[in-house]
Amino acid sequence: MSDDLHALGEDLITTSARVVRWVPKSSTFTLSLAAARILARLSDNGPTRISELAVAERCSQPTITNHVKRLEAAGLVARSADVRDARAWMIELTPEGKQELGTLRDSLGTGVEPYLARLSRRDLKALREGVDAMRRLMALEA
Numbered sequence: 001m002s003d004d005l006h007a008l009g010e011d012l013i014t015t016s017a018r019v020v021r022w023v024p025k026s027s028t029f030t031l032s033l034a035a036a037r038i039l040a041r042l043s044d045n046g047p048t049r050i051s052e053l054a055v056a057e058r059c060s061q062p063t064i065t066n067h068v069k070r071l072e073a074a075g076l077v078a079r080s081a082d083v084r085d086a087r088a089w090m091i092e093l094t095p096e097g098k099q100e101l102g103t104l105r106d107s108l109g110t111g112v113e114p115y116l117a118r119l120s121r122r123d124l125k126a127l128r129e130g131v132d133a134m135r136r137l138m139a140l141e142a
Contacts, residue, residue: 022111035067035070038053038077039071039097046092047091050068053091078091
């Protein structure tokens with residue numbers, strides 16, 4: 001059973017990485033995938049401390065700080081003092097950040113749609129069920 005779970009984990013990550021490569025090149029958005037993940041996390045979780053973003057994204061605090069600075073300069077996120085600790089910053093999406101994230105997600109759907117259109121109804125149903133299972137898996141992290 002352990003070997004099966006290990007192989008499933010490998011397949012899940014490698015297949016997901018290949019699907020991510022289908023992200024279309026677009027002039028309508030210029031975000032890196034890392035920046036897009038940060039915007040998505042803020043959209044899902046609301047205002048978040050930089051230290052919490054670093055842990056959630058599994059990278060260093062200086063790396064997240066640099067991403068946040070770029071996103072802030074682009075007007076996609078805003079900082080405010082954490083009411084629990086004025087030395088810390090809370091990062092939240094701006095309306096422009098929400099719009100940019102929506103544009104990105106729309107583009108992702110558009111980019112993958114031609115591949116999905118070639119699948120059978122059975123395969124599409126299986127993918128929907130797989131996405132639901134992946135969401136449940138991600139919820140375990142919270």
